[in-house]
Amino acid sequence: MIALLIAGGFSLLYSLLLTPLFVRGFNRLRWGQPIRVDGPKEHEIKRGTPTMGGIIFLSGSVIAYFVGKLVMGEQPSPSALLVILMAVGAGLVGFIDDFMKTRQQASAGLGGWAKIAGQVIIAVSFAVLGIQFANGAGITPVSTHVSVFRDLPFDFMTFGPIIGIGLVIVWVMVIVTATTNAVNVTDGLDGLAAGSAIFAFGAYLVIGFWQSAQSCVSNAAEPGCYEVRDPMDLAVIAAAFLGGVGGFLWWNTNPAHVFMGDTGSMGIGGAIAALAILSRTEVLLILIGGLFIIETGSVILQRLYFKVTRGRRIFLMSPIHHHFELKGWAEVTVVVRFWIIAALFVIAGVGAFYGEWLLQQS
Secondary structure, three states, X not given: OHHHHHHHHHHHHHHHHHHHHHHHHXXXXXXXXOOOOOOOHHXXXXXXXXXXOHHXXXXXXXXXXXXXXXXXXXXXXXXXXXXXXXXXXXXXXXXHHHHXXXXXXXXXXXXXXXXXXXXXXHXXXXXXXXXXXXXXXXXXXXXXXXEOOOEEEEEHHHHOHHHHHHHHHHHHHHHHHHHHHHHHHHOOOOOHHHHHHHHHHHHHHHHHXXXXXXXXXXXXXXXXXXXXXXXXXXXXXXXXXXXXXXXXXXXXXXXXXXXXXXXXXXXXXXXXHHHHHHOOOOOOHHHHOHHHHHHHHXXXXXXXXXXXXXXXXXOOOOOHHHHHHHOOOOHHHHHHHHHHHHHHHHHHHHHHHXXXXXXXXX
16 A cells, blocks of 8 residues: 555656656757647647657656555566556557657658557567466466456356467457557547546556455455456556656646657556456456547547548547537647546446446345
8 A cells, every 4th residue: 555655656756847857858859749730720839849758657657666666675566567568568669659750750650550560569478478477376467368347257268278378369469459549549639648547547546456455365255356466566556657647747738848649648558458457357448448439439430431431521530539629629628528528437437346346245
């Protein structure tokens, strides 16, 4: 519990106090954000705003986790290290994309398939490592089951060890690529992705803390106990990311002093995906990340409708946050209302998680 508070507090102060120093460094390196040519005209004033701000809260969150563990004299857990691997790995893919954009001063960096390839490499590494490192109860960080609130009876290993492990890897790949790209699509307005991510990290902090209190390791005889590897450490790393992104939001809210870039959005997406997988709540991510799904869904619908109708559009522009901008909503209005939607989805997700536990008690 104390490690959780230390990690969250340290990462918050790190981002809050050090972001201005990072911004000066980004300006000297000329890491300015290029703007989409076909985007809302109001965004032209944002051209040249420092980007790659994800470096700030990714580094702060990772350092904060280790500080929390060091102060408490505890060893880092495999589960938390896997979250860090996923977040930093996905962030690195985003950094390459951002770096190419700033060097070319164009809104196109890495190609779409190149991004997917990078995400797949990270996801495969995560899955392969995650099915190892069993604790004394034989629980590995990554489950071979499909999970909603906890593992369902269906086990990929039913098909044998080779096919089963292959299916686990594919399942992890789908979750990781979907989540990282969904957060990336959402990052289009000042503070939108950061604020929405804070709610998601808050959800996994609560889930990890509750799973630790109701762990089968210490409450084996209790109905509804959770078989999760290192649940408290998942709460600690979630707190670290919550604090880091929260401090960054101070500087990222409209008008943004710095953008998180793909470095940040993909790093956040990787961290959320890892927390969902390791907490055995990957299907529940549909609710917890509901806003991200809406944003991605708007892009998919727009493209499909455009092709089917040969040039007609559902939205004035996708992702959907740009549609409301072009409808005349102020950017801040869109962001705050979308934050409310994100919060409602998270409340529904955490509520469903707790409701399932109550059903186990009856």
